[in-house]
């Protein structure tokens with residue numbers, strides 16, 4: 135089997151560390167692995183499959199080496215600066231930041247939903263926002279059968295979505311210490327404030343869910359969102375209210391959802407079975423339950439969707455995108 139040279143940018147971060155775990159678990163065919171982070175981490179050793187790898191400081195010449203794919207998760211500014219440099223040297227970047235997601239020349243990919251779009255890249259492919267990824271996984275099949283008119287998202291997002299700083303703020307808060315990352319205490323609280331506020335009153339996180347859902351699913355779907363940070367360490371939960379153009383049968387919808395690869399239906403309320411953050415931690419699938427008709431609309435449906443935001447919402451989805459690329463490689467150089 136052909137093996138590839140892979141770089142991880144942001145290797146010391148929460149998502150970067152999970153990239154390493156997921157690459158190992160999925161037996162990604164790696165020839166050489168390069169780990170990159172800021173000058174703060176340069177020289178640090180990280181173990182991967184029994185071998186210590188020295189972390190390099192990311193700089194303009196980092197991609198002069200023979201690298202096939204670079205997985206980026208080091209924040210938007212780092213991606214903006216270094217992804218084009220990497221792409222100009224023939225590396226395919228799969229970027230976990232929001233820097234390029236809405237760029238027309240950058241495919242925004244969830245492998246269960248729009249895998250075919252991956253090859254329309256010019257060196258950079260974007261991984262969607264964590265809440266968007268888990269939300270669109272159940273939506274594609276429903277849109278194809280019943281045509282979605284409008285989606286109302288309400289999210290309950292874990293602190294790990296803010297990286298190690300978010301986890302620290304929750305842990306510190308539980309110990310009675312002040313926050314450093316969030317504007318207010320997160321322990322024992324819910325913050326209807328994720329990322330910055332925009333002119334239109336939405337937060338940037340809410341706008342990401344709206345724009346990215348349309349880009350992945352269909353531009354004319356109407357979408358609104360309220361995103362809330364909750365004192366949960368791992369896994370985001372999303373309440374989804376969907377209005378369809380066509381009529382549907384709830385039992386049929388359950389079968390439709392059960393047919394989606396990577397989606398697990400957990401819906402047996404008589405036995406208190408529904409998706410929960412504590413159960414999806416560490417898993418790569420998206421979980422859906424509380425599947426029920428919204429009696430206030432003609433063709434309305436409610437869903438409760440849960441996934442591990444660091445795995446399916448970030449690292450796993452990014453690596454699944456890389457898997458799509460190498461599956462089609464068939465021995466050619468990946469690009470350029």
Ligand code: A2P
Nearest residue numbers: 144145146147148171172174175192208297298
């Ligand atoms: P470092 O650990 O050296 O600061 P998280 O979001 O979990 O905090 O992780 C952020 C990741 O992005 C870390 O690996 C961090 O490296 C990396 N990073 C942040 N800023 C830069 C930068 N300017 N150049 C390279 N890597 C960066």
